[in-house]
Structure formats: structure tokens, C-alpha cells
Amino acid sequence: MKFDGAMPEMWLTGEIRNRGGDEAEQAQPGAHASYRALQEDMDAALIQLASIDWSARCSKTRFCLDCSSAFCSHCCLHGVAHHGGSPWPRPLHIIRAYGTPAVSAQATKGWGYHTIGVQRLMWRGERYLLIQPQDPADLRQGSNCSNCGRKAKSRSLYCSIPCRLDSVATGARREMARALTDSAANFGRAIHLRDRFCTLCNLSFCSDSCPEHLDHHPGAGPGSIIAVSYLNGWPVVDAAHIPLPISQLIQSFVLNDGRLVVPIHRSPELAAVVLPDGLQGHPCESAACPEIISAPRPFCSLRCCHIA
Structure with a gap:
């Protein structure tokens, strides 16, 4: 993910803005009555996406x-699959x-x-x-x-x-x-962040190691691969990949290029960080999460929405 100049704090208004307050339908904290019913919108691939530790390096x-x-x-x-008859x-x-x-x-x-x-x-x-x-x-x-x-x-x-x-x-x-x-x-140094997720085999991988991953799935289209980016330590995906009933419960951010992204899980480095002065916030409503978020949404990330 590319940004112009220094990356601002994710909670401040500016090039990276927390989405909230201007949508016609806001999911207010405490106003959601049936998370379990909404979780039915999360298919197996999406659940696996939320379960992966994206901070781990390969x-x-x-x-x-x-x-x-x-x-x-x-x-x-299966690296040899890329070179038939080698x-x-x-x-x-x-x-x-x-x-x-x-x-x-x-x-x-x-x-x-x-x-x-x-x-x-x-x-x-x-x-x-x-x-x-x-x-x-x-x-x-x-x-x-x-x-x-x-x-x-x-x-x-x-x-x-x-x-x-x-x-x-x-x-x-x-x-x-x-x-x-x-x-x-x-060789052997854990320095590569994973930046792709395959919805066909539920594998997270680094595109540098497997740039032609779809060779493993003949006939599959490019939409089978979800790109994962990193924003101030948070792994994020395009909100278009998340069903609307789910994404409306999760804080989201607008990037420099206008794309709306949703965090997959909280950043270990920023867990429970204090919000900047003057910015109101509330705890993530997942019982195990210490995150404080400013958006009028119940959850900080897709994982917290899933396990709530």
C-alpha cells in the first residue's frame, strides 16, 4: 500500500480517515441484537481469513x-506445479x-x-x-x-x-x-509479510513467493484471490470483500486513493493505544479485545466481529 509522505495517525481526519458518522445507516454500539445471526453471512473462507495471524512473517x-x-x-x-514437465x-x-x-x-x-x-x-x-x-x-x-x-x-x-x-x-x-x-x-529469515488470501484453498501467502498462485487452481478467476494490505500495523482488506451486514459493524478507513478498507484483526503493536486528545472513543465490544475505537461501530476488526 502506497501513501504520499508520512503516514498520519489512523484516527485523525486527513488522507486516512476513519469512516463513520456520514452513512445513512450506522450500526451504533449496543444497538446490534443478533451478532450470531449476522455471522451466518461469513462463509468458511471469510472465517479463515479472520482467523489467520497476519502479523506472522514467512x-x-x-x-x-x-x-x-x-x-x-x-x-x-507445490512449487513444481508452476513448471509442468520440468x-x-x-x-x-x-x-x-x-x-x-x-x-x-x-x-x-x-x-x-x-x-x-x-x-x-x-x-x-x-x-x-x-x-x-x-x-x-x-x-x-x-x-x-x-x-x-x-x-x-x-x-x-x-x-x-x-x-x-x-x-x-x-x-x-x-x-x-x-x-x-x-x-x-x-534464506531462513522471517521477513516476508503475507499479502494474499486464496478463497479456494483458504491459504494465506506472500505474493512474492507465489505470484502465479492461480496455476494451482486451473480455470479459477482472479477474483478468487483477496489482496491484504497493512495500515499502521493493521492488516486490512477492501470492504467490498466483506458482506454489508458484517462490514457495517466494523470500523473502516478511507485510503488516499478513496478505497474503503476494513481491518482483519487488531494490530498487536497498537493494542489498547490511547486515542488522541479531543477524539471520543469506546471499547471494542468483543470481550477479549482491549482496543479503543473512535468509529460509531461495535467492533474494531473482522475477527472481533466473528468471535463476539
Whole structure:
């Protein structure tokens, strides 16, 4: 979600405005008599959307040998489905051996790039190739990498795949191997926020890891994917995705581009924050929620509306 300049406080009037007070039909706090009946408008996909912890982050632990890209196995459960009839092995599983990103030597057989001269390190009973130089290197090793000078196993020319890439300028599939090593720094780090929800398989995922998710659902239309944005820590969706009887019970916000969005669940960072001086508010009417909201709506988010 893009904003012009600094993002204002979400409760203040301005580019991001809390929607409330000007609708013909306002759901006043305490005026709703049958939440349970209204919850019948929430289908299974919407309930799953509200149940997901959107503050959780994903990490990329797989590497596709077809498109030479790293991805999260949670966000793209069946990566090979994007490449029918692929001649390459299944996506590589990246682990950390001795604290350094590495790939199984067995898994690289048939991947197209030669790793002759690269040391093989034993890790939990299996040989691994480092995809990043080990720092600090194991000083007990009996040789030195001919590229970077770090310690390496005896009779090994290189400590890692990138050192071989730097030293040997020829060979097939160099671009793939370079893409793998360039991605090494972020492997296994939980830094990716999920920004999509599939109503067909009820999966939340990061679009960067699975940009062609609909390949998993042949014949499905783009409307099956709901985009999730983040506003001051709140995960939000376009109000058009929420049935009107439900959305009228939840505080909403107008973005810079005029779109009306509804929070999925409250922001952990902003829970129970005090409203700015002069702005009236009331507690969210979900018993377990400490949120104070300024809108004349009973609930702060879709989740609170569902569990009330």
C-alpha cells in the first residue's frame, strides 16, 4: 500500500480517515441484537481469513531450479506445479549448516551446474555445499579456499559455491547458481509479510513467493484471490470483500486513493493505544479485545466481529 509522505495517525481526519458518522445507516454500539445471526453471512473462507495471524512473517527456505527464484514453502506448497514437465530436480531445500546457508550435495545432482572442487561439509549425517562463505570459518580445516582464503577441507579448492563462481567464469547454468548464492543472505529469515488470501484453498501467502498462485487452481478467476494490505500495523482488506451486514459493524478507513478498507484483526503493536486528545472513543465490544475505537461501530476488526 502506497501513501504520499508520512503516514498520519489512523484516527485523525486527513488522507486516512476513519469512516463513520456520514452513512445513512450506522450500526451504533449496543444497538446490534443478533451478532450470531449476522455471522451466518461469513462463509468458511471469510472465517479463515479472520482467523489467520497476519502479523506472522514467512521465510524463504526453497529455491526453484526452473525460474531461479527463492520462495517460502508455506506460501507455495507445490512449487513444481508452476513448471509442468520440468527437466530439473525438485526445488532445493536450503538449511543452515554450522550457521551458514547450505544445500544438500545429493540434491544438486542433475541440477546442471558443476560444483567440482567445492568442499563438502558433514552436517547431521549428510554432505552439504555452502552457498555463502562461512564466517568465521572452521580453523581446524587443513586447506584454504583459493578464492577468498578462508579455511576449507583438505583437497578442496573452494569453501563455497560463490567462490567457485567467482573463480571459474565458464560452465552451464551459472545464472541459476548465481541467483541461488545472491539469495543466501535472506534464506531462513522471517521477513516476508503475507499479502494474499486464496478463497479456494483458504491459504494465506506472500505474493512474492507465489505470484502465479492461480496455476494451482486451473480455470479459477482472479477474483478468487483477496489482496491484504497493512495500515499502521493493521492488516486490512477492501470492504467490498466483506458482506454489508458484517462490514457495517466494523470500523473502516478511507485510503488516499478513496478505497474503503476494513481491518482483519487488531494490530498487536497498537493494542489498547490511547486515542488522541479531543477524539471520543469506546471499547471494542468483543470481550477479549482491549482496543479503543473512535468509529460509531461495535467492533474494531473482522475477527472481533466473528468471535463476539
